[in-house]
Amino acid sequence: MVARSLFPEFPENPNVTLHDGKVRPVVWFEPNILHGGSYQKDQNTIDVTWPGYLRILKARCWDRDNYIGDDTICNFPIRLIEWSKLALLDFLIQNYDRLDRNCCGYHNVSQGESCFRKQFHLECDGDPENLMLVHILTLSTDTSRLVFIDNAGNPKRSIDALNYKLLAGIEELPEHSVAIIKSGFLRSMLRRSLYSDNIFWNKMTDEGIDAMIETIEKRTEKLLTFIEEQNIKLVPDY
Template sequence: MGKSRFHWLFFPCLRLTSSFRRCPLSNRSLIIASACVVYLLVVVSQVGYSQQQHRDRRIEREKYRHTRGLYNLDITDSVDLQTGASFVVPTRSNVVYITLKSKRLKPAHIRGTIRPKLRRKVRRNKDEAYSAFTQNKLGTLERDAGQTKRASASNTSRGETRDVYYKSLEMIRTSLTDAQAGSRVSSIRIYSQKAPPWLSPHDVKDMRFLADAKVLRIKEVSRGDSPPLLVFEGETSVSTTNLKHTQRSSVCGGQCGVISSPVDQTEVFAFHLDRVLGLNRTLPAVSRRFSFLYDGQPCPVLLWDASLYPEGRAAGRSAVTLTWGEYQSSLKQRCWRKNINPKPDSGCSTVHHDEWSKLALFDFLLQIHNRLDPSCCGFRPRQEDVCVKHNAERGDQNQNRIQLANIIHGGHDPRHLVFTHNKGFFDRNEDNLDFRLLEGIKELPEQAVLVLRNKRLREKLLQSLFLDQTYWESQGGRQGIDKLIDVIERRAKVLLTYINAHGVKIITMNV
């Protein structure tokens, strides 16, 4: 059975073979030539198809390489000579896409290409050169410290006191080593040719300085009963001509930053929220790590403004002295509105009326009570809050006599406020918000309210906070930042409801 099946399967092949042998020689040659031509055509078509695929893949690779943007690591700002618009050269070589899905069970998936590794240069006597540089730098610091000690001794003999002194040289050596060993890649990451429009070129430069500048020296500024300020002076690439416009003092001879405690990280969030809302009343702030402070934990660093800290005591002449009653009276009189000088006996302060509206909106979103409500009268405070202890010590007093705190105006511009000490609270529920911050406010800035109404607050805050890599990572990445923005969005809804219920006017405030 199997043998007959075998013959049945191969019988056609045998018949073709026998027929092919019986054909004349010319016919057999023609058949063989035709088969060769068909085979050649098939081979040529396959080779052409494979070459076309290879060419397409090469074109895609070239297109991807050009679109990903291999930019230099040098951080420079440029200006378009034709349009006058400023743009920022990107500081990173990889691309990150941020989506706006708010609720996630898992952390957001961030796509990106891997940054190319930097080639290590051949080290030729580098250790000797750095040793000489460090010795020269420390020699300069020792001479500065000696001059400061001699000046302090002479002032003490004359009955004066200095509120500034240098930290030990051991800390300065540590800071120099930390700055030299640190990464040269900026922690301020900008991937496009333009920074977000709500950040000015000066904001970007200040952020880069605070995040990446080498620490040259550390100083401590005493403030009487308040905790001292920890100020560092950094090495900057600003030219000497531009430094002429920077106000110098005995505390800082160039460009400096104020180092705060890690628990004050809301200063960084407050800076970005202020810029997104278009208020522009806070000092630039970034998050940075110092190996010689707070066990390397990220801490906020704010730009030093010498005009806010006059010689002798911090924020002395720049502080506005007001009680709650005087503040409410100035709101009713609309002081300095339409550039009208108030009467001498009106009790108005030097601050423009619109500034209080901006301060109230900003403080309500972050629930900052230490300015307009230092006694915690507008909400239920916790037992560990400072205001509870102060109220227990002072006892009951007239609410109108409560002294407002941390009301600071610009050193050369008494009409405008500067928002400092921006310690916000994200753990306060909507049923315990401090509405006392909005008492007496009849107008709010149009630009800020439009951002809240258009529901673009989350999108802008994500784009802005993403620039500060250290802060972004310290808050748990996208998932942690989303939780903070959720709190601000819920408070924004409450504020919009309050505006509609109380008939608060939305006006343009350009001052």
């Protein structure tokens, strides 16, 4: 995802909200994204419900060392570590629009998530088998790895009102990612990453950049506490 300004090709372009010259996030088109399933086919490779996702984690589907091979649960070859990486990212950026699209883990405390405005959260008290994950995508060239798109993070979400449902069922996390968090170099690495998109960097103030990084740093502290309290195992990545 990068930041870009969009301008209309024609003055009469009706979509003025997107083509007004302001800098907005843009996702590059990837022709190898694999689309499938029946639920929002354009945004998913497979259909996964919230309970189904938890069953995948419990069965350790496609774990490099402990794959059970239950075809009734592990019917798509996404490696177990991929779900761990996804959960780690989504917790740090507080992305509701993937693992918890209905915002059931926020206890109906809206701080900018559109799921409350669209009243998706009203479905949380219903049958959990109706709660679908979205943006669960792989490449057709490699169905074992997830592709992270539409990373709808919320930098304004209060540190005391984070969604821990995003970490539910996770029993292990990639040790390399956690080592980076503990290293003391996370701030400089984040700044370098943000700077790589010059359009975004030049649009932001130093205070805005620092505030965004401080938000992530505070969330990493919560994540490390969660890892310790829940006895989360740290394992090698690929």
